Amino acid sequence: MGGHFGLAPAGGVDWAAGRPSLLWFALLPVGEPSISTAPQQSSSVGRAPQLRLDLVYINRPQQEANPNHLLILRPIHPILMEEVVAAAAAAAATAGHHELACAGAMAVLGVLLCALIHAAAARRRLRRAGFDGPKPSFPLGNLPEITATLKATTSKNTRAADEDEDQNMHARVFPYFARWRASFGKVFVYWLGTEPFLYVSDPEFLKAATGGAQGKRWGKPDVFRRDRMPMFGRGLVMAEGDEWARHRNVIAPAFSAANLAGMVGVMAEATAGMLDRWAQEIVGGDGVVDVERGVVRNAAEIIARASFGVGQDDGALVFEKLQAMQALLFQSNRLVGVPLARLLHVRRTYQAWRLGRDIDALLMRIIDARRRRTSKGKDDDLLSLLLAAGSSSKTGGKLLSTRQLIDECKTFFFGGHETTALALSWTLLLLAAHPEWQDALREELETTTGRLTKMGWVMNEVLRLYPPSPNVQRQALEDILLPGGQQVPRGTNMWVDVVAMHRDPALWGHDAHLFRPERFAADPPRQHAHRPMGCFLPFGFGGRICVGRICVGRNLTAMEYRIVLAMTLRRFRLEVAPQYRHAPRVMLSLRPSAGIQLRLTPL
Numbered sequence: 001m002g003g004h005f006g007l008a009p010a011g012g013v014d015w016a017a018g019r020p021s022l023l024w025f026a027l028l029p030v031g032e033p034s035i036s037t038a039p040q041q042s043s044s045v046g047r048a049p050q051l052r053l054d055l056v057y058i059n060r061p062q063q064e065a066n067p068n069h070l071l072i073l074r075p076i077h078p079i080l081m082e083e084v085v086a087a088a089a090a091a092a093a094t095a096g097h098h099e100l101a102c103a104g105a106m107a108v109l110g111v112l113l114c115a116l117i118h119a120a121a122a123r124r125r126l127r128r129a130g131f132d133g134p135k136p137s138f139p140l141g142n143l144p145e146i147t148a149t150l151k152a153t154t155s156k157n158t159r160a161a162d163e164d165e166d167q168n169m170h171a172r173v174f175p176y177f178a179r180w181r182a183s184f185g186k187v188f189v190y191w192l193g194t195e196p197f198l199y200v201s202d203p204e205f206l207k208a209a210t211g212g213a214q215g216k217r218w219g220k221p222d223v224f225r226r227d228r229m230p231m232f233g234r235g236l237v238m239a240e241g242d243e244w245a246r247h248r249n250v251i252a253p254a255f256s257a258a259n260l261a262g263m264v265g266v267m268a269e270a271t272a273g274m275l276d277r278w279a280q281e282i283v284g285g286d287g288v289v290d291v292e293r294g295v296v297r298n299a300a301e302i303i304a305r306a307s308f309g310v311g312q313d314d315g316a317l318v319f320e321k322l323q324a325m326q327a328l329l330f331q332s333n334r335l336v337g338v339p340l341a342r343l344l345h346v347r348r349t350y351q352a353w354r355l356g357r358d359i360d361a362l363l364m365r366i367i368d369a370r371r372r373r374t375s376k377g378k379d380d381d382l383l384s385l386l387l388a389a390g391s392s393s394k395t396g397g398k399l400l401s402t403r404q405l406i407d408e409c410k411t412f413f414f415g416g417h418e419t420t421a422l423a424l425s426w427t428l429l430l431l432a433a434h435p436e437w438q439d440a441l442r443e444e445l446e447t448t449t450g451r452l453t454k455m456g457w458v459m460n461e462v463l464r465l466y467p468p469s470p471n472v473q474r475q476a477l478e479d480i481l482l483p484g485g486q487q488v489p490r491g492t493n494m495w496v497d498v499v500a501m502h503r504d505p506a507l508w509g510h511d512a513h514l515f516r517p518e519r520f521a522a523d524p525p526r527q528h529a530h531r532p533m534g535c536f537l538p539f540g541f542g543g544r545i546c547v548g549r550i551c552v553g554r555n556l557t558a559m560e561y562r563i564v565l566a567m568t569l570r571r572f573r574l575e576v577a578p579q580y581r582h583a584p585r586v587m588l589s590l591r592p593s594a595g596i597q598l599r600l601t602p603l
């Protein structure tokens, strides 16, 4: 893909005169003397070196009287080309009215062409490397098949979390992957728009591709970065390289067990409130409550209070706006990877941007207020711990900037509450369907003062069957050579199908679909001889894992899980309500899309 490509109006049409027809444009190689001589004027627009778009006005010697405008496009990554469109529009805004329209049309065409060239080249490289997969179309890739298969599956909700009915959970939440897996195996390539994704549900392949030194060759996919920017900013989830390592070093100690102990009170108080509301709700009724709604709301409140406090300053308002943003972003059914698809969601993007701006301003006020009073040591939330950590000698005195602190607060909120809430919600459902495990956990709570072993097994088993993060993604930062000789080209995304791996009978046995927490007693997932490493990935893998040598979220999740579950089991007996419909669905997370209705009987 060396050199440039030029877009020039064919047939001598002078589009600068305001009568361009997009169909007339032809792709011409630039660099031939007859075309690229004597540029009269050149404007380079774009914000980063790889985003260069040169609008070059040339005079062909043989067409002195009819100057053509030539747009030179460097073959850059198509996702970045959306930036180019924005930049081109900005540049064109300084020109006359019709020039604006022409520049816009040229830019759109340029983006599409660039994406087409890029996708075709990537497809060739992947096929050469031996990766097969369903045939994509341009510019949607395999999205039409994904949408059609999903539509055909959604009506098949079953009544309860009965294991036999749930045997095909993977095919229910990822019907397209199940179908392609049957044709192409556990590793194949599919396309979201013009973005190639290496689908992986084979732990051996995953280990070969990302284990050891290979791990550093993978980053977070660009294609999701922009979509998730309003949620995570440039916080830990999205940061890369040295910046990521620095953030992680500052943040990790704030999540230590000792620091989190100060949050037990917050968790217990919020949970008591939730249980009181449930107790009131069932008085005089049929005893049925949608526990998922309550648990999600409770977890959001806990993480907001634990992160930046909601009882003072503008905390409550930030919490409200973060929730509004989450609702907004969840609605969006984006055409991921499709060039220019963002332009179809302009209103929503604008709303998210405005909410983001308000949230940032409020958080900035909170941080400023904290900076003024940290010396008094009044607050024990994560924000204060981070402010304190930044000034400690252990971190080399490196403070996170206000901007970075804002992004981390948002990251904790979006990364931390829903995952924990979903783990708890699915747990309540499975315990309601398995009263013997409710009894076992109650007994453990009565008799044990230390480690709650059985509760640990239950948590692992729930995360295996219903992983709140049903997939983990990466993008190759460079060409990656696999031990078998295959090469994954730079820029290829990887989509690790956690649900498929967690429910694969070849990895977990013929009862893989059954709720059997005791399998984690005899068989800890990372130690069993016949089970490959990396077949249990609820928190991701490698350096970016949520639960790693340096813990980020696990301590908080584990503590909240224990507190909420213990308090709930002590207060109520749980049964699956007749109105419950089992409808697990992937909406970023793996959610019970019709809620979780349980009958609660006070104990």
Ligand code: HEM
Pocket (backbone or CB within 6 Å): 236, 237, 238, 248, 303, 411, 412, 413, 415, 416, 417, 419, 420, 423, 467, 468, 469, 471, 472, 473, 538, 539, 540, 541, 542, 543, 544, 545, 546, 552, 553, 554, 556, 557
């Ligand atoms: C059951 C609960 C949770 C689950 C299932 C979960 C899952 C995950 C997953 C799958 C990843 C991506 C890992 C990868 O790319 O390999 C991740 C990363 C992350 N999680 Fe969690 N998480 C949970 C709880 C939390 C909590 C409570 C917090 C913080 C308040 C949190 C903060 C983060 C952060 C900051 C990252 C990015 C780490 C990095 O890139 O270095 N998570 N989590």
